[in-house]
Amino acid sequence: MRKPPESSPEGVGAEALALWSSVVDVFDLEQHERALLVEAVRTVDLLAKLDAEVRRDGVMVESPQGMKAHPAATEARQQRITLARLLAALRLPNGEEGDQQASARPQRRVGVRGTYGIRGAV
Numbered sequence: 001m002r003k004p005p006e007s008s009p010e011g012v013g014a015e016a017l018a019l020w021s022s023v024v025d026v027f028d029l030e031q032h033e034r035a036l037l038v039e040a041v042r043t044v045d046l047l048a049k050l051d052a053e054v055r056r057d058g059v060m061v062e063s064p065q066g067m068k069a070h071p072a073a074t075e076a077r078q079q080r081i082t083l084a085r086l087l088a089a090l091r092l093p094n095g096e097e098g099d100q101q102a103s104a105r106p107q108r109r110v111g112v113r114g115t116y117g118i119r120g121a122v
Helices: 014-024 032-057 071-090 099-104
Strands: 061-064 066-071
Touching: 014 032, 032 071, 066 071
Parallel strands: none
Antiparallel strands: 061 066
């Protein structure tokens, strides 16, 4: 029995919907994978909004301390890291030649990778 099509998250923009469609149209997702995809879609939508703010105001903004990086640019950097981690956690094949064999056996991971640090530094 074929599963009914999954509805996309509400209130997200075209870029986010494109990500949603590109995944759910090709892959049957388990519930935990769907939750990851929903968060990735919301992150893409937030990134589009942050980008619009930076384009409107410029990369640098005036503050009481002088010129500084736009807060939306700083937040976008953090959201890009989050998006990369969400997409990596989905473990979708990248579609390259020979990738079919790699995707036939799922990766086994003990846990989520943490942030990277410099060895020997506190």
